[in-house]
Amino acid sequence: MSFLTFITGSTRSWQPAMTVDSTTSSYWLNWRILLCSIWILMSMVFASILISKYECRQNSEEQSTENQQQQKEPSGVLYEDEVWKPCLRSIHPGWLLGFRVFAFFVLILMLILNVVVDGGSIFYFYTQWTFALITIYFGLGSLLSMHGCYRYSRKGGAAHFDTERGSSTSAQNSRATKGGAFNQEHLFRQKAGFWGYVFQIIFQMNAGAVMLTDTVFWFIIVPFLAIKDYNLNFLIINMHSINAVFLLGDTALNSLRFPWFRIGYFFLWTSIYVIFLWIVHACVALWWPYPFLDLSSSFAPLWYSTVALMHIPCYGIFVLIMKAKHFLLSKWFPQSYRYAQ
Incomplete structure (x- = not known):
């Protein structure tokens, strides 16, 4: 067996089949399209409300000097060092950098291989959209980690580590005596810039998208393919497993926060993908990459609403993973763990 045969499979593999011509007016002008459009519109409105309410309010608060006197941080605040420092102070930032660089090269090679084997049509699939997004995440994360490690080395590793431990102890004492008040460490830390927030947002988009992609694939598509003897x-x-492995590995190491309201970006990501498919199918008679997205089925509104609702538990799973990380690391490494809400 050749390597290419091993990669692409030597037996019958699944190829989507075109059901009806999606370029006709009758395909689009019916009650199914109306209901599915309502679901998509509701998802995008919900996402927009969350983002405008919390993300935009946070930006206005950061520009106000009154924010320094508040008793609580904005829910989506991000500090510059959180994008490149590991969550444990005993771990050198170079280890996080090395992991991100390794993950980026593995992911980009797999994506290129996928394009070489199956062509550009792979980007009709949500999996490849998500795979490309997580590749961008590790690429951008590698650059931010390089910049952070450069700053870290200029300050001096050991001296910086001791200073940080001292400031952390001071911050913990402040929290213990002042409850929810701003600790002194935060007053001297620099807020993340544009690319830091882009990185944080992509991280949270990936969290939901990877969970949704792998859940749908392993629990819906794989059983279907098994029945059809594919x-x-x-x-x-590997494309439906290594993405989760690398994302969970980075989650275990990084110091990024996980404010719940950024589920809005996850909803927008999926909605944009579906709108993209609709535009393509309105212009070209083409197979649907996922049978449950085919609008010719009378069950299409049910499928669309189900997929929309699945976003909540998929995102919720990652929220629980973040809470478990905080609970375990703060318990096992109380002096070294960087606490972030």
Whole structure:
């Protein structure tokens, strides 16, 4: 067996089939489209409300000097050092940098291989959209970590580590005596810039998208393919597993926060993908990458609403993962763990 055969599969693999011509007016002018459009519109309105209420309010608060006197941080605040420092002070930032660089090269090579094997049509699939997004995440994260490690080395590793431990102890004492008040460490830390917030947002988009992609694939698509006697090749299996492995690995190491309201970006990401498919299918008679997105089925509104509702538990799973990380690391490494709400 050749390497290419091992990668692409030597037996029958799944190829989507076109059901009806999606370029006709009758395909789009019916009650199913109206209901599905309502679901998409509701998702985008919900996402926009969350983002405008919390993200925009946070930006206005950061520009106000009154924010220094508040008793609580904005829910989506991000500090510059949180994008490149590991969550444990005993771990050198170079380890996080090395992990991100390694993950980026593995992901980009797999994405290129996927394009070489199956062509550009792979980007009709949500999996490849998410895979490209997580590749961008690790690429941008590598650059931010390089910049952070450069700053870290200029300050002096050991001296910076001791100073940080001292400021952390002071901050913990402040929290203990003042409750929810701003600790002194935060007053001297620099807020993240544009790319830091982009990185944080992509992280939270990936959190939901990876959970949704892998859940739908392993619990819906794989059983369907098994019934139809199709085989999964090495590339397909890895693209629906290694994304979660790398994302969870980075989550275990990084210091990024996870404010719940950024689920709005996750909803927008999926909505944009669906709108993209609709535009393509309105212009070209083409197969649907996922059968449950085919609008010719009378069950299409039910499928669309189900997928929309699945965003909440998929995002919630990652919220629980972040809470478990905080609970375990603060318990196992109380002196070294960087606490972030």
